[in-house]
Amino acid sequence: MSQTFQLIVENSHEQMGLDYAVLDNSTAQAWFECLKQAARQSEIFEADRWYNIDSSRYSSINDLAHELIEVIGRLNQLEPGLINYQFDFENIQKSVNDLHIHFADSHLVKNRINDKTLMDWHKFNDLLHAFESIERSEKVEREVGQKNASIILTFKNNFKKKLQDSDYKQFTIAKSFGMVYINYCQVGRHLFELFNAQDDIAEDEHILPLQYMSADSYFWFGPSTGKQGFENKMKAIESWFTRNQERFAKLGLNWGDPHLGIGWIPVAELKELPKSKESQIEFVKNLSPYKWVKEVLC
Numbered sequence: 001m002s003q004t005f006q007l008i009v010e011n012s013h014e015q016m017g018l019d020y021a022v023l024d025n026s027t028a029q030a031w032f033e034c035l036k037q038a039a040r041q042s043e044i045f046e047a048d049r050w051y052n053i054d055s056s057r058y059s060s061i062n063d064l065a066h067e068l069i070e071v072i073g074r075l076n077q078l079e080p081g082l083i084n085y086q087f088d089f090e091n092i093q094k095s096v097n098d099l100h101i102h103f104a105d106s107h108l109v110k111n112r113i114n115d116k117t118l119m120d121w122h123k124f125n126d127l128l129h130a131f132e133s134i135e136r137s138e139k140v141e142r143e144v145g146q147k148n149a150s151i152i153l154t155f156k157n158n159f160k161k162k163l164q165d166s167d168y169k170q171f172t173i174a175k176s177f178g179m180v181y182i183n184y185c186q187v188g189r190h191l192f193e194l195f196n197a198q199d200d201i202a203e204d205e206h207i208l209p210l211q212y213m214s215a216d217s218y219f220w221f222g223p224s225t226g227k228q229g230f231e232n233k234m235k236a237i238e239s240w241f242t243r244n245q246e247r248f249a250k251l252g253l254n255w256g257d258p259h260l261g262i263g264w265i266p267v268a269e270l271k272e273l274p275k276s277k278e279s280q281i282e283f284v285k286n287l288s289p290y291k292w293v294k295e296v297l298c
Helices: 026-041 061-078 092-108 118-144 165-170 191-197 227-243 245-250 277-287
Strands: 004-010 015-022 044-051 150-155 179-182 217-220 266-270 292-297
Touching (some): 004 150, 026 165, 026 266, 061 118, 092 118, 118 191, 191 227, 227 245
Antiparallel strands (some): 004 015, 004 292, 015 266, 044 150, 044 292, 150 217, 179 266
8 A cells, every 4th residue: 555645735724734645666755755854843935936837926027036136135135245146037037047157156165045044045046947947848838738837845854865776767747737846955956957957067066867766856846758759858958968067977977887877766656636727727726826835734
């Protein structure tokens, strides 16, 4: 009998539970131990990091722009001239790539982040990912009529543990509606993120395939990846990797090695799964009145 949990979402006057079944493999079971520990012993850190779900705080490019300007302003007050950059709305992805260097560099190299700036740096990073998510979702919605709706849930103590060799076999670039994936829980850029962003300016020390699992989780309510789409994307990734193989080889990253961690690791799935595109769109519509995750019941 599979293990289950419930994700409780709410707004100011009502709540709803989403029932999930944990996948029957050792990786998913290990992740579930992290989730159970966090659900019982930790507070939620990011409860309202909802993307491409109507009425979420990450739903408007203009709203994101105002938030980003405010965050950069606060960081520059503490360290004058720290981020001297004008966001280019005609080239959102390039701006995100340029600005992401500040986040990764401050974390990994210069150790600028402290108790005073921690929350603003986290918001800075979240806003950059939100820009990417909205822009990519708009493209997908034009193509297939379905948004890249998702929820990222993180915990103050996420009970992180090292990935084992066997866990890397679970990575896939394919996504399925209603699936939960292990979220990237370290600072840097993983390879699939680099590919999607076509980021060729990230510093070498910022390129870090996932090394850990944790309670931090990625709930997917967007379109499922089809067979042809999967094959085309894998060919494109291999071609991109080959063009950059000299650089990657110097970092110990070689094509075909499972430790590249390309994609995500699926760990749980909605118990009552809407199958048709129409029912999936309706599911997201019914989710949209809610604003944040209240708790996880394991």
